[in-house]
Amino acid sequence: MRASVRTALVAAAIAASLLAASSALAANNATIAVSSSGAATAIHINVPQTTDPIAVISIFVPAGYTANLTAAPNTTIGSVDATANGHDVGLTLPLTGPVVTDSPAAHAADVCSPGTHAAVWNLNLSVAGSTLVLPLYVDPTAGDATALGAYQMRICLPPWDIPVGSPGRAFEGAQLLDANFTVKGIFTAPTAPGLLAWHTLFTPYTPGAGTPNLVGTFEARALVGAPSLSLKASKKNGRYTLSGTATEGGVPVSGASVAIQRGASATKLGKAGSATTGATGAWSASGKLAGKKPVFFKATATVKERDATAQGCATPLPATIAPGGCTSATLGAWTVSSPAAKLKP
Amino acid sequence: MRPSLAALAVACLLVAPSAGAGPADTPGVTATQILLGGTGPLSGPESQYEPVLTGAQAYFSYVNDHGGVFGRKIVYKVEDDSYDPAKTVQFTRQLVEQDKVFAIFNTIGTEHSLAIRGYLNQMQVPELFVGSGATSIAAQHAQFPWTLGLLPSFAGEGSIYGRQIAATKPGAKIAVLYENDEYGMDLLAGLKSGLGSHAGQIVSTASYEPTDVTVDSQVQQLKASGADTFVIFALPTQAIQAFVSAAKLGWKPTEYVTSISIDPAVMQIVHVNAGAQAGVGATSTAFLHDPTNPTQLKSPGVLLYRQVMKKYLPHEDWKAVAHLYGMMAAYAMVDALQHAGKNPTRQSLLQAATHMNEVNPFLLPGLKLTTSPSNYYPIGHTYLVRYLHGFWNVLGKPLKTS
Numbered sequence: 001m002r003a004s005v006r007t008a009l010v011a012a013a014i015a016a017s018l019l020a021a022s023s024a025l026a027a028n029n030a031t032i033a034v035s036s037s038g039a040a041t042a043i044h045i046n047v048p049q050t051t052d053p054i055a056v057i058s059i060f061v062p063a064g065y066t067a068n069l070t071a072a073p074n075t076t077i078g079s080v081d082a083t084a085n086g087h088d089v090g091l092t093l094p095l096t097g098p099v100v101t102d103s104p105a106a107h108a109a110d111v112c113s114p115g116t117h118a119a120v121w122n123l124n125l126s127v128a129g130s131t132l133v134l135p136l137y138v139d140p141t142a143g144d145a146t147a148l149g150a151y152q153m154r155i156c157l158p159p160w161d162i163p164v165g166s167p168g169r170a171f172e173g174a175q176l177l178d179a180n181f182t183v184k185g186i187f188t189a190p191t192a193p194g195l196l197a198w199h200t201l202f203t204p205y206t207p208g209a210g211t212p213n214l215v216g217t218f219e220a221r222a223l224v225g226a227p228s229l230s231l232k233a234s235k236k237n238g239r240y241t242l243s244g245t246a247t248e249g250g251v252p253v254s255g256a257s258v259a260i261q262r263g264a265s266a267t268k269l270g271k272a273g274s275a276t277t278g279a280t281g282a283w284s285a286s287g288k289l290a291g292k293k294p295v296f297f298k299a300t301a302t303v304k305e306r307d308a309t310a311q312g313c314a315t316p317l318p319a320t321i322a323p324g325g326c327t328s329a330t331l332g333a334w335t336v337s338s339p340a341a342k343l344k345p
Numbered sequence: 346m347r348p349s350l351a352a353l354a355v356a357c358l359l360v361a362p363s364a365g366a367g368p369a370d371t372p373g374v375t376a377t378q379i380l381l382g383g384t385g386p387l388s389g390p391e392s393q394y395e396p397v398l399t400g401a402q403a404y405f406s407y408v409n410d411h412g413g414v415f416g417r418k419i420v421y422k423v424e425d426d427s428y429d430p431a432k433t434v435q436f437t438r439q440l441v442e443q444d445k446v447f448a449i450f451n452t453i454g455t456e457h458s459l460a461i462r463g464y465l466n467q468m469q470v471p472e473l474f475v476g477s478g479a480t481s482i483a484a485q486h487a488q489f490p491w492t493l494g495l496l497p498s499f500a501g502e503g504s505i506y507g508r509q510i511a512a513t514k515p516g517a518k519i520a521v522l523y524e525n526d527e528y529g530m531d532l533l534a535g536l537k538s539g540l541g542s543h544a545g546q547i548v549s550t551a552s553y554e555p556t557d558v559t560v561d562s563q564v565q566q567l568k569a570s571g572a573d574t575f576v577i578f579a580l581p582t583q584a585i586q587a588f589v590s591a592a593k594l595g596w597k598p599t600e601y602v603t604s605i606s607i608d609p610a611v612m613q614i615v616h617v618n619a620g621a622q623a624g625v626g627a628t629s630t631a632f633l634h635d636p637t638n639p640t641q642l643k644s645p646g647v648l649l650y651r652q653v654m655k656k657y658l659p660h661e662d663w664k665a666v667a668h669l670y671g672m673m674a675a676y677a678m679v680d681a682l683q684h685a686g687k688n689p690t691r692q693s694l695l696q697a698a699t700h701m702n703e704v705n706p707f708l709l710p711g712l713k714l715t716t717s718p719s720n721y722y723p724i725g726h727t728y729l730v731r732y733l734h735g736f737w738n739v740l741g742k743p744l745k746t747s
Contacts, residue, residue: 090561096662128614
């Protein structure tokens, strides 16, 4: 074959593969949200059913976090709840189980992520006695990857859309749709203000082929900031007025539900109303003051996961890292309480 | 007085500090151990039964940590047959001829057990507590005396549903989904027998093959018959599909489902796929404790189960009743080994296994495990249960299955 013809054929093949990739990319999306409560860190991943099968998920823990990776093998460090579409049985399957540390040496030859890792956590996903164990590899980042975060967590998923009986095919043709996993005592968040991005790369399979489609890699981000809620109490003409502001990483939070409590002491409180934060994160409430004893107030703000793609994906990663772009940014759910405030009638 | 957990589990063991060496001609028995063999689906689409094997393993570990049987540790070697009877035969031969096991224990699957029955009886190797209630296993004990089942009779279970329908809904129009093998056909035959003069009220039946991807078309056909009572004689996956399919078709018959398919996860999956009302009110039978049922949490058997799970299978799904079934089978095996004597032989083990009168803590209260040379159905009674308020609730008194 002449060189020019060969070149043309190669170019055509590349063009075709890029077209195929872009057509697949059009539908691919996922979200990740991260929230913290005490020593627990919860990571929530959602992959729409229409997204191509996912081969690899790489979650980068932002710089400033520290991770305790010293737990001995066989230690339960958390739990996982997931939902999968079992294509072979036509059923949505709820999966649940513990997150358990494993010996990194036992995974040194894993095809998906060979080498010795700082830690390996097994996600045990059980349904009716059948357990699918997914290893999650954890390492401090090195080299260029440090730009994405301090640690990388990597998990590989088997393809579900290749023919039944193919080696390495997902059990029951299970397509992961949603996973919540929580680990305790592992991550410590930095105290600096601001929103931190958990960059997460999703590499899909080429549909029906069971081979990773690297040019289809796309990013989803979880945005995390330390939440806070202020409370100021004042009185006038036998009435009290409460006000405050909800922030997340120092940024005002609108739409947060604020539950107000009052009582005779800072530890004996009952329901006393509710409010919602406005565009500036501010909220207020008022009511009657009765009796002659001091009254204590406390407020607790709660928000659900929120889409923040417009601002969160404004600066996508380079195409060399995420050719599929940044498809979503999500602010995590949290609950935070104010300090107690005291009013004397 | 309520016995302690440890007492429950090991009271029947004679924990001698040292046992005599095994008879020289008894394979699998040494001064320090008893080697048992087994096969089951540790991988493949039917690996949902793996907990039957791991639950038994865990209970043997518990017994070993409490002194074993006459000082001998039980070693249970399990080979993965992927639920393929051909592999069951291959691995059983290997276990008998190369590993020289004392007995085969806890084989999973009717066809699988039948596939090795002739060989094991020819070799006079005990095939004990087979995971099947098929008529052919128990009823042919004269021809195959070395093979003993464990599950209640499938036909007897079917008969209970038939009697229940005849008694509570004598005008029922009945549709039946059943697996197209001995398991399903035994249940169907039992149902007809239990219905007696009402057997003609079965207006439609549909079978499925274990390899079928769905049972949707069968359920559509059964609904179209105009039936108001739906009897599901199916393994868990197909039972779930049947409940879901009926709900999605808007069919609301009185539902019955075989006891094989009442693991708590079955209804959980049904509800995820078809809403919280699907399957509610269904009737089945149960002989085992359900570790998730709030009314049974303080039962000594459930407490022992949780204790063994916590220590020996800490990362496994304790809610899977198959683990508890495996422990129930292992408890029976330990009992039989103990009664086989200090120097057991295959003959003495068979003698013990066919003369059992055991209170097994993993069985529901009031049930016993009894055998005789003419009774090869160890679990002869079971309870009706109904799915209400998120659990299978025990109804009434034990009912005879064999």
